[in-house]
Amino acid sequence: MVPEVPIGDWLHQGSTDPDEVADRYDEWAQGYDDDLVTWNYQAPAVVADSVVSRHPDAGSVLDVGCGTGLVGRALRARGFTGRLLGLDISQASLDVARQGGAYDSVEQADLQQPLPLDDDSVDALVCVGVMTYLPEVEAVWREFARVVRPGGVLVTTQRDDLWDARDCQSVVDRLAAEGIWTPLEIAGPAPYLPDGYGGTPEVDCYYLTARVGGSEPTAED
Ligand SMILES: C[S@@+](CC[C@H](N)C(=O)[O-])C[C@H]1O[C@@H](n2cnc3c(N)ncnc32)[C@H](O)[C@@H]1O
Numbered sequence: 546m547v548p549e550v551p552i553g554d555w556l557h558q559g560s561t562d563p564d565e566v567a568d569r570y571d572e573w574a575q576g577y578d579d580d581l582v583t584w585n586y587q588a589p590a591v592v593a594d595s596v597v598s599r600h601p602d603a604g605s606v607l608d609v610g611c612g613t614g615l616v617g618r619a620l621r622a623r624g625f626t627g628r629l630l631g632l633d634i635s636q637a638s639l640d641v642a643r644q645g646g647a648y649d650s651v652e653q654a655d656l657q658q659p660l661p662l663d664d665d666s667v668d669a670l671v672c673v674g675v676m677t678y679l680p681e682v683e684a685v686w687r688e689f690a691r692v693v694r695p696g697g698v699l700v701t702t703q704r705d706d707l708w709d710a711r712d713c714q715s716v717v718d719r720l721a722a723e724g725i726w727t728p729l730e731i732a733g734p735a736p737y738l739p740d741g742y743g744g745t746p747e748v749d750c751y752y753l754t755a756r757v758g759g760s761e762p763t764a765e766d
Contacts, residue, residue: 553742570635593619610675614642724759
């Protein structure tokens, strides 16, 4: 039997095979939250702050790649009372998220496929720590924008090395030129895992916030 790669090394490599990702996150589901606290994970708080301040009236949020539910719990801790939906490929992680009680519904889905939602069906979308596993950035971000109502907000992270390697700035610009979204903020490289993946060097990311559609800035912007 081939020995399993330690979790920190596996995270850094960033598999894009959905079956492998599901297996690894299923195995990790029970220990994930404790490990991420130990690793000083910043992103759920940063993204929850951004959604609540940019869209204080949001009645629904879709958390894509919700995992065990850290982002949902961060949103609830900041007073979000609307409908919260979670999607992930790891059923064991979804089970933990469901038990946490923050989500109105959680559902298994592969984010490398079209999202199981109608057009314009949520007010905001968050995607935290997930883009590493999704190599087709443009297709994924177009799909995110499709399900958010015009005027709604989308916040996603992308590791700083992958931001460059996957030419994410060009994708941002293309979608803006087409009126699919209006970028509000691209913060980074900014702290993501300041202590690394449990002993690896620090990991930074970009935090991209966009308003869906080509709308003029609003008072919250
Ligand atoms: C680092 S965790 C982040 C979880 C959560 N957003 C958080 O911040 O704690 C990455 C998550 O992405 C999910 N994921 C990766 N690839 C996926 C795919 N193709 N479809 C659905 N979920 C995926 C994993 O199962 C895992 O739960």
